[in-house]
Amino acid sequence: MSEGLRAGKHPSQNLLEVESLCVDLVASGGAGVPVLSEVGFAIEPGTIVGLFGPSGCGKTTLALALLNLLPPARYRIRGEVRLRDQNLVGLSDRQLEGIRGARISMIFQDPLLALNPVLRAGTQVAEVMRAHQAPGTLEAVFRLAGLPEWERIAASYPHQLSGGERQRVAIAQALACQPALVIADEPFTALDAVRVVELAVLLRDLREKLRTSFLLISHSPGVLVAAADRVLVMHQGRIVESGAPRQVRYVH
Amino acid sequence: MKYVARRLLQAALLLLVVSMLSFLFSTLAPGDYYSELRLDPRVSAETIAGLRAQYGLDRPLPARYAAWLASAARGDFGYSLTYHGPVGPLLRERLRATLLLTVTATLLAWLLAIPVGIWNATQRGTWRDGAVRLLLALLLSVPDLLLAIGFLVLAVQTGWFPPGGMKSPGWDSLGSMARARDIAWHMALPVAVLVLGMLPVLVRHVRASMAEALDAPFAWNARAQGIPRLRLLFRHLMPAALNPLISLLGFSLGTLLSASLLIEVLMGWPGLGPLFLEAIMARDFGVVLGVVMMSTTFLAAGNLVADLLLYRADPRIRVR
Amino acid sequence: MSTDPPIDAPLLRICGLTKTYEKRHTPALGDVNLALGRGRILGLVGPSGSGKSTLARCLTLFEEPTAGEIWFEGRDLCRLSQRERRLMRAQIQIIFQEPASTLNPRFTAAEIVAEPLLIQKRGNPSEQRESAIRMMEMVGLAREAAGRRAHQFSGGQRQRLAIARALILDPKLLILDESFSGLDAALEVQITGLLQELRQRLGLTMILISHDLSLAAELADEIAVMANGALVEQAATAELLARPRHPSTRALLEATLALSWRPS
Numbered sequence: 134m135s136e137g138l139r140a141g142k143h144p145s146q147n148l149l150e151v152e153s154l155c156v157d158l159v160a161s162g163g164a165g166v167p168v169l170s171e172v173g174f175a176i177e178p179g180t181i182v183g184l185f186g187p188s189g190c191g192k193t194t195l196a197l198a199l200l201n202l203l204p205p206a207r208y209r210i211r212g213e214v215r216l217r218d219q220n221l222v223g224l225s226d227r228q229l230e231g232i233r234g235a236r237i238s239m240i241f242q243d244p245l246l247a248l249n250p251v252l253r254a255g256t257q258v259a260e261v262m263r264a265h266q267a268p269g270t271l272e273a274v275f276r277l278a279g280l281p282e283w284e285r286i287a288a289s290y291p292h293q294l295s296g297g298e299r300q301r302v303a304i305a306q307a308l309a310c311q312p313a314l315v316i317a318d319e320p321f322t323a324l325d326a327v328r329v330v331e332l333a334v335l336l337r338d339l340r341e342k343l344r345t346s347f348l349l350i351s352h353s354p355g356v357l358v359a360a361a362d363r364v365l366v367m368h369q370g371r372i373v374e375s376g377a378p379r380q381v382r383y384v385h
Numbered sequence: 386m387k388y389v390a391r392r393l394l395q396a397a398l399l400l401l402v403v404s405m406l407s408f409l410f411s412t413l414a415p416g417d418y419y420s421e422l423r424l425d426p427r428v429s430a431e432t433i434a435g436l437r438a439q440y441g442l443d444r445p446l447p448a449r450y451a452a453w454l455a456s457a458a459r460g461d462f463g464y465s466l467t468y469h470g471p472v473g474p475l476l477r478e479r480l481r482a483t484l485l486l487t488v489t490a491t492l493l494a495w496l497l498a499i500p501v502g503i504w505n506a507t508q509r510g511t512w513r514d515g516a517v518r519l520l521l522a523l524l525l526s527v528p529d530l531l532l533a534i535g536f537l538v539l540a541v542q543t544g545w546f547p548p549g550g551m552k553s554p555g556w557d558s559l560g561s562m563a564r565a566r567d568i569a570w571h572m573a574l575p576v577a578v579l580v581l582g583m584l585p586v587l588v589r590h591v592r593a594s595m596a597e598a599l600d601a602p603f604a605w606n607a608r609a610q611g612i613p614r615l616r617l618l619f620r621h622l623m624p625a626a627l628n629p630l631i632s633l634l635g636f637s638l639g640t641l642l643s644a645s646l647l648i649e650v651l652m653g654w655p656g657l658g659p660l661f662l663e664a665i666m667a668r669d670f671g672v673v674l675g676v677v678m679m680s681t682t683f684l685a686a687g688n689l690v691a692d693l694l695l696y697r698a699d700p701r702i703r704v705r
Numbered sequence: 706m707s708t709d710p711p712i713d714a715p716l717l718r719i720c721g722l723t724k725t726y727e728k729r730h731t732p733a734l735g736d737v738n739l740a741l742g743r744g745r746i747l748g749l750v751g752p753s754g755s756g757k758s759t760l761a762r763c764l765t766l767f768e769e770p771t772a773g774e775i776w777f778e779g780r781d782l783c784r785l786s787q788r789e790r791r792l793m794r795a796q797i798q799i800i801f802q803e804p805a806s807t808l809n810p811r812f813t814a815a816e817i818v819a820e821p822l823l824i825q826k827r828g829n830p831s832e833q834r835e836s837a838i839r840m841m842e843m844v845g846l847a848r849e850a851a852g853r854r855a856h857q858f859s860g861g862q863r864q865r866l867a868i869a870r871a872l873i874l875d876p877k878l879l880i881l882d883e884s885f886s887g888l889d890a891a892l893e894v895q896i897t898g899l900l901q902e903l904r905q906r907l908g909l910t911m912i913l914i915s916h917d918l919s920l921a922a923e924l925a926d927e928i929a930v931m932a933n934g935a936l937v938e939q940a941a942t943a944e945l946l947a948r949p950r951h952p953s954t955r956a957l958l959e960a961t962l963a964l965s966w967r968p969s
Contacts, residue, residue, distance in 0.1 A: 200609055202605065202608060202609055206510060226614070229611075230611045230612075230613050230614070231611065232611065233608070233609055233610060233611035234609065234610035234611030234612070235611055238609065238610060238611075239606075239609040239610075241602060241605065241606050241609070243602065246601070246602035246603065247602050247603055247605075247606040248603055248606070249603045249607070249621055249624075249625055250603070250625060250699075250700075250701060251624045251625050251627075251698070251699060251700060251701075252621070252624065260607075260610075260612060260616075260620070260621070261610045261611070261612070264610065264611050264612050264613060264616070265611060290700040290701070292700070292701050293700075303606075306606075306610060307610075309610075
């Protein structure tokens, strides 16, 4: 049984359960280099879980693997990723399209690069809503993400927005269909302390209002202590610890 | 607006410089229209001198240029000695024929290149990708000349297509539908040669920019948001991949006149090509200059259109 | 007019520096005044968009300020001729955020570090190479690594290469623009240690630009806080942390403390 599976409740009440997830990078010649080994953990609904690890330990790969975004030509995936009892590993692209953005969504590391440079911010968020036929208005989604000046921002192109506004647009995109789980890859890295605290407050707010769970990837323990309910520690492709933010060992 | 005005001014300057250089080079070439005539012993030197004076061929260079420029400004491009008529209308008629060919070919080439290029980009790394690229490389390496001759041989051997010309004899007596069909039948081979010539470069560029867009972080993001595949390609990635393609389109437009000159001569299409060649050989400078100026205009216009399109298509450019 | 400044005069004095961009209605820099003494380290902190990087670009002559003066060693940088600018660039060097992307992937380490010497035409090729190797050793890279290419070094080593390259012209002022973002804790400790050592050995004056107040507080003697293009507070580090005066400083300090938990 894998290390981090500490649900505490009946397993089927967990939002996400990862069990024995292994990801190999296929080098030329067919040999596989393991990137993730026997990763296992659970996320309950309405919790903020931090994922800590030094650079290169596989955090981003894990995030991509959960949504099955790794190109199949280069990666081999084994194991189970259960979203409320439905295993995502092995689903077809079409089936996954219905889940991505709608039930699990992702916020990428650099909002400037993650947003399409030739489409307006509003268009990009609306596209996600359209893809999943989500109810609700653009205004509501922007306000949810903490952007009261939503009209100006929706009409702007990404390069016309400040870094903070761009990040909120990425958050709006991720929240547009009110997914149960949002994976955020290093959202705090470029932010100064004041903005980090603001973002942590926003995430807590969303957790209360919408029961959204978050998987926060970060290499900063101080930030995870402030923002997360629980922390998973990764080291060389494995989850080595899971527990309260102030109690886990960050250095391995 | 200021931008457009500035570009138009630049284009006008370009045309002026090109006209000067063309004038200069064409007069530097030894001889003029009457040189051939001089070889005929029956024609006396005085007659020739008289003829030359009549057409102003003995005046000094700057004076001739100034005269040409002045009348060109009025829309009068001079008189063609070979064809015994004003240059303007002669060019216009041939221009229509050339444009018919090149516009059709360019349109077809782009309509084919875009889906093929996009499909190719999505197949990167598979054997299909390699096969298509090999095919295109082979096509690229075959000279237009060879293609044209090959098609002509095909036409003559099988009789499926006419071996040249634009209209069959008795075209005037046909109804309008039949007329159009006749021209289309004549056009088929030259257009095919042109399209096959343009295709490899276009597909390669479409493939390259789409591939770049497919790998970009915003493509990953859109996929992570569950945007369905086709919509992702056309609504999200194509607009972002357009920049280099628009520049290429400008180039395509700019070469609308010049691309087909050789093919026209080879395949007997009565456009600007054969006219240009004959005029050069006969040193009929009025026609030569006229064709060069038209070509340059198209080139400048093509570039301007491309830049304006780029301005509209890419919001990042507008900020500057 | 250049007069040799008295020995205790500040190395750098910025007066009324303003920079406005056409399409933005708020100025990127608004009337910034700053003085920095020789051999001191100044931490320049503030949120992104507050003007820190714009200031760095003005100092390194990448941007022309709209108004104001930058006095460096008795010369106003804004009023230099082309030739004088080129010479002045040797005196003020900058290290950016992502060292990997500023290192030419085709050059060997020695070539990268020696490049400024080549540009400023100092010494012959073998002297340049020797200087480069000596500088590499000073930043803690082995002599044997001189022939390797950038991608063969780790992230921390690449940062050291960038530092070596910045120091090879023996500049008086070194600017680090967010050079620590994205480095994990262990690397941060190594590089801050290196910078402190270099400050001792070479008597460098430094400006450390960062959005991270705790990082700046570790290295800097004085801290200047920027917000919305204006410099709102400048004080000695201890003083600023104990008695912050401006609301922006207080907010930054509070937030930083809230996030300052470190594993034991």
